Structure formats: C-alpha cells, structure tokens
Amino acid sequence: MEAPAPISFFLPDDAATERLGQWLAARLGPGSTVLLSGPIGAGKTHLARALIRARLGAAVEVPSPTFTLVQTYEDPAGDLWHADLYRLGHPDEVIELGLEAAFRNAICLVEWPDRLGDLTPPDAIHLALTPEGEGRRARVMAPHHPDLRTALAHDWQVPA
Numbered sequence: 001m002e003a004p005a006p007i008s009f010f011l012p013d014d015a016a017t018e019r020l021g022q023w024l025a026a027r028l029g030p031g032s033t034v035l036l037s038g039p040i041g042a043g044k045t046h047l048a049r050a051l052i053r054a055r056l057g058a059a060v061e062v063p064s065p066t067f068t069l070v071q072t073y074e075d076p077a078g079d080l081w082h083a084d085l086y087r088l089g090h091p092d093e094v095i096e097l098g099l100e101a102a103f104r105n106a107i108c109l110v111e112w113p114d115r116l117g118d119l120t121p122p123d124a125i126h127l128a129l130t131p132e133g134e135g136r137r138a139r140v141m142a143p144h145h146p147d148l149r150t151a152l153a154h155d156w157q158v159p160a
Contacts, residue, residue: 003141003143004143004149006126006128006139006140006141007139007140007141007149007152007153007156008137008138008139008140009137009138009156010132010135010136010137010138011043011129011135011136011137011138012134012135013134013135014043014046016135017043017046017047017050017129017136017138018046018047018050019050020047020050020138020156021046021047021048021049021050021051021054022050022051022054023155023156024047024051024125024127025050025051025052025054025055026054027148027151028051028055028107029077029107030077030078030105030106030107031103031104031105031106031107032107032108032125033103033107033108033109033110033121033123033124033125034051034108034109034110034124034125034127035110035113035116035120035124035125035126035127036048036109036110036111036113036127036128036129037111037112037113037114037126037127037128037129038128038129038130038131038136039130039131041131042129042130042131042136043129043131043136044111044129045064045066045084045111047127047129048062048082048109048111049062051109052073052080052082052109055075055076055080055107056073056075056080060073062082064084065082065083065084065111066084066086066087067087069083069084069085069087069088069097070082070083070084070097070098070099071083072106075107077107078105078106078107079102079105079106079107080106080107080108080109081099081102081106081107081108081109082109082111083097083099083108083109083110083111084111084112085110085111085112085113085115085116086111086112086115088112088115091115091116091117091118091119093115094115094116094117094119095119099119100119103121108121110124113126122144123144123145125140125141125142125145125148126139126140126141126142127139127140127141128140128141140152
C-alpha cells in the first residue's frame with residue numbers, strides 16, 4: 001500500500017507556527033516521535049519550544065539543544081526529549097545519547113533527523129518546515145497516524 005501524500009499548508013507567521021506546536025502537543029503521548037526537518041532558521045526550534053511550553057506551561061525555560069544535543073523535561077505523561085542532531089557525525093552517536101531508548105517510552109522531538117539513519121522510528125511523524133515569503137510551509141507526513149492526519153486536515157482546513 002502506498003503512503004498517503006504529505007499534508008502541506010502555509011504558516012504565515014511565528015504565531016501560526018506556535019499554534020501548530022500547541023495543536024500537536026495535545027495529540028502526543030509516550031512513544032510519540034516528531035521529526036523536525038528544514039534548513040537553519042526554518043522554525044524547527046520555535047515550533048518545538050511552543051510544543052514543550054504547551055505541555056509544561058508557558059513559564060518553562062526551553063533553551064535550544066544545539067550545543068547540549070538533548071534537553072529533557074518531565075512531562076505529566078512521562079519524559080519529553082528535545083534533540084538537535086545537527087552536530088552529530090554518525091548514527092552511533094544517537095545510541096550514546098540514549099535517544100534510541102527514549103523513542104520507545106518518551107515524547108521525542110528531533111531536529112535534523114537525517115542524522116538518525118537506520119535508527120529513525122518507523123512510526124514517527126515527519127514535519128518539514130521550509131521558509132516561504134514572510135512565513136513558512138509546513139509539510140506533515142504521518143502515514144501511521146490516520147487520526148492525526150484527519151484532525152490536521154480538519155483543524156487546519158487543508159485537504160487530506
């Protein structure tokens with residue numbers, strides 16, 4: 001069976017990107033992985049920060065994991081991991097970070113997921129952000145999450 005086409009829609013500003021992060025936050029649970037791809041400055045960390053704050057409270061400090069590689073948070077549903085793999089050179093480093101184990105029981109947000117190689121979770125939600133004019137284009141692929149796909153199409157008024 002062929003995977004469904006990605007859902008694509010325009011986010012006109014940072015506020016819309018934050019709303020997408022907040023929307024997604026309400027639909028994730030332990031074992032959920034969101035792979036955030038796009039060029040530097042596309043809004044990956046901005047979306048991740050909005051998602052984390054939606055789950056943990058607006059006052060929580062959410063630094064970029066660019067230099068620490070991984071930031072972990074205690075979420076009411078379990079652990080929440082935010083990883084930035086930009087600086088990794090080999091997928092074996094993912095294992096050293098403990099990320100492979102986190103995929104099974106934590107909520108994981110992964111920037112630069114191309115560094116995962118064969119360790120990419122097969123049921124991950126792929127969210128690509130691409131700068132477009134004053135905003136950005138979001139492309140979501142979630143073939144193993146038909147309910148998420150349906151809700152996304154409905155709530156963001158885009159064809160499924």
